[in-house]
Amino acid sequence: xxxHEYTPKSKAGKWFNDRLPLLTLANHLTxxxxxxxxxxxxxxxxxxxxxxxxxxxxxxxxxxxxIAHADMAFESVEHxxxxxxxxxxxxxxHANGASMFFLAVYIHxxxxxxxxxxxxxxxxxxxxxxxxxxxxxxxAFMGYVLPWGQMSFWGATxxxxxxxxxxxxxxxxxxxxxxxxxxxxxxLTRFFTLHYLIPFLILGLVVLHIWALHVPGNNNPxxxxxxKPSKDTVPFHPYIVIKDxxxxxxxxxxxxxxxxxxxxxxxxxxxxxEANPLVTxxxxxxxxxxxxxxxxxxxVPDKLLGVVAMLSAILILAVLPWLDTSKIRxxxxxxxxxxxxxxxxxxxxxxxxxxxxxxxxLYLLIARVATAYYFLxxxxxxxVLGLKERTIPLPLSITEPVLGGSPNMAMAKKKxxxxx
Amino acid sequence: MSDKKPExxxxxxxxxxxxxxxxxxxxxxxxxxxxxxxxxVKALASTEVDVSSxxxxxxxxVLWRGKPVFIRRRTQEEIAEARSVKMEDLIHPEKDExxxxxxxxxxxxxxxxxLGCVPLNDKGDYNGWFCPCHGSHYDTSGRIRKGPAPWNMxxxxxxxxxxxxxxxx
Numbered sequence: 074x075x076x077h078e079y080t081p082k083s084k085a086g087k088w089f090n091d092r093l094p095l096l097t098l099a100n101h102l103t104x105x106x107x108x109x110x111x112x113x114x115x116x117x118x119x120x121x122x123x124x125x126x127x128x129x130x131x132x133x134x135x136x137x138x139x140i141a142h143a144d145m146a147f148e149s150v151e152h153x154x155x156x157x158x159x160x161x162x163x164x165x166x167h168a169n170g171a172s173m174f175f176l177a178v179y180i181h182x183x184x185x186x187x188x189x190x191x192x193x194x195x196x197x198x199x200x201x202x203x204x205x206x207x208x209x210x211x212x213a214f215m216g217y218v219l220p221w222g223q224m225s226f227w228g229a230t231x232x233x234x235x236x237x238x239x240x241x242x243x244x245x246x247x248x249x250x251x252x253x254x255x256x257x258x259x260x261l262t263r264f265f266t267l268h269y270l271i272p273f274l275i276l277g278l279v280v281l282h283i284w285a286l287h288v289p290g291n292n293n294p295x296x297x298x299x300x301k302p303s304k305d306t307v308p309f310h311p312y313i314v315i316k317d318x319x320x321x322x323x324x325x326x327x328x329x330x331x332x333x334x335x336x337x338x339x340x341x342x343x344x345x346x347e348a349n350p351l352v353t354x355x356x357x358x359x360x361x362x363x364x365x366x367x368x369x370x371x372x373v374p375d376k377l378l379g380v381v382a383m384l385s386a387i388l389i390l391a392v393l394p395w396l397d398t399s400k401i402r403x404x405x406x407x408x409x410x411x412x413x414x415x416x417x418x419x420x421x422x423x424x425x426x427x428x429x430x431x432x433x434x435l436y437l438l439i440a441r442v443a444t445a446y447y448f449l450x451x452x453x454x455x456x457v458l459g460l461k462e463r464t465i466p467l468p469l470s471i472t473e474p475v476l477g478g479s480p481n482m483a484m485a486k487k488k489x490x491x492x493x
Numbered sequence: 494m495s496d497k498k499p500e501x502x503x504x505x506x507x508x509x510x511x512x513x514x515x516x517x518x519x520x521x522x523x524x525x526x527x528x529x530x531x532x533x534v535k536a537l538a539s540t541e542v543d544v545s546s547x548x549x550x551x552x553x554x555v556l557w558r559g560k561p562v563f564i565r566r567r568t569q570e571e572i573a574e575a576r577s578v579k580m581e582d583l584i585h586p587e588k589d590e591x592x593x594x595x596x597x598x599x600x601x602x603x604x605x606x607x608l609g610c611v612p613l614n615d616k617g618d619y620n621g622w623f624c625p626c627h628g629s630h631y632d633t634s635g636r637i638r639k640g641p642a643p644w645n646m647x648x649x650x651x652x653x654x655x656x657x658x659x660x661x662x
């Protein structure tokens with residue numbers, strides 16, 4: 074992105090950089106021109122990187138004490154909690170870290186939805202993000218199985234049974250996933266392997282995500298392209314680094330609150346009972362971050378169609394750049410979209426709540442309406458809205474709303490040139 | 494490409510790709526198949542259960558291949574109820590006579606055919622079983638009557654070794 078060729082100052086630096094241009098990369102990341110109007114919703118990329126590294130570091134240390142065997146897993150987790158030095162801290166950070174990771178990723182995704190960050194030319198960044206999100210769900214699900222409590226066991230049973238909905242080969246696939254005729258030791262050991270692998274896949278995708286981001290550069294709250302880098306941008310360091318750092322500190326306060334004051338509030342008490350294949354807990358619910366999709370699964374009365382609806386609800390996001398027909402990125406200039414956006418936010422929250430409630434009576438009815446609306450938003454409202462909506466005129470540049478703000482285009486242009 | 498006559502080199506390319514594809518498939522298959530049930534898992538094929546202490550109206554649950562199996566000694570009312578149901582009222586029509594050869598004994602996998610939870614005994618709208626996970630109701634023959642499950646609870650292969658012992662598998 075930087076428009077100048079970089080040469081290291083020192084002789085040794087130059088020698089090294091000619092052979093492996095790592096210093097050029099470091100210089101690009103430092104000088105990377107960033108829109109100067111980015112608000113705090115843009116700090117979640119950095120926060121998510123922090124979450125991933127936290128999960129990898131705490132996960133590696135937990136793996137030094139955990140035993141992936143159906144007879145010993147539950148006890149080894151209790152051993153970590155009681156005997157291992159600071160084991161309780163590391164495990165609580167890891168368990169709550171998963172929730173914090175999803176909290177941050179949902180804010181990050183909904184920021185994209187509001188400011189149209191998924192639109193051209195940023196479709197690939199968005200799709201890589203959706204793949205990361207899918208991998209996160211897989212990692213979180215398999216990680217939840219490892220303590221081998223009741224929720225672990227029955228969550229694993231229910232989720233792997235989703236594949237039995239596939240016609241003809243479904244049962245065979247489920248047996249293959251289990252490595253037996255039920256969730257058992259072979260299932261646990263392979264889940265541990267994959268749970269260990271996935272974060273590193275995510276790390277690789279994060280590199281691609283950032284690489285793809287650095288090609289067109291950041292979107293911004295007004296959603297227009299950078300007109301003049303010298304006026305509309307600031308270098309990533311120190312401006313964005315400081316801002317991201319401050320936001321990260323605020324985020325860590327929330328994180329620490331859960332770890333130190335409510336470490337089990339986001340979990341289920343049933344998971345402190347060792348897995349028992351003969352008894353299903355009275356009320357099986359996934360972790361909070363999967364609840365909206367769980368509600369969609371349950372709101373369809375047919376087994377196969379329920380699974381199809383749940384998967385579509387996630388995969389529909391991947392084609393969002395083509396479903397949204399509006400050329401205007403930011404919701405700030407789309408008065409109708411802005412309202413539908415907030416209805417969608419409410420819809421997803423309602424789905425999440427319904428996912429936690431028993432699937433019966435009024436709860437089921439509301440979940441069905443909310444499911445229908447979810448698909449309506451993406452398949453009907455977004456395509457039509459882009460063609461029908463009357464948008465508010467865009468500012469001339471990122472700088473204009475601040476400095477050159479004038480209802481008169483000519484005046485604004487004149488003022489802009491004066492500022493230069 | 495399309496106008497050109499195939500040359501010896503094109504043949505070599507195609508042959509190389511074909512051999513390469515077969516080689517990759519041959520290497521991938523063991524890596525995929527290692528995840529299927531292994532010999533030690535398959536070896537646990539059958540279980541014998543002593544049912545002499547079971548009174549009418551009681552159910553015991555035993556583990557077979559890691560899955561719960563319900564063995565219920567049914568009361569006369571339950572048998573009558575199961576046998577009087579019309580086939581057209583069933584989601585997955587199966588005669589009770591076919592599910593319980595000896596009407597007093599119902600043996601089936603205690604696994605909900607929806608997503609694999611263990612249904613609860615003596616619950617639900619049909620006096621049989623009720624699955625707490627997603628609300629499937631089963632009747633006194635273990636047949637699905639209401640809810641998202643697509644099939645009746647499965648009846649495994651079993652036999653009476655003698656008057657008191659059932660061999661499952």
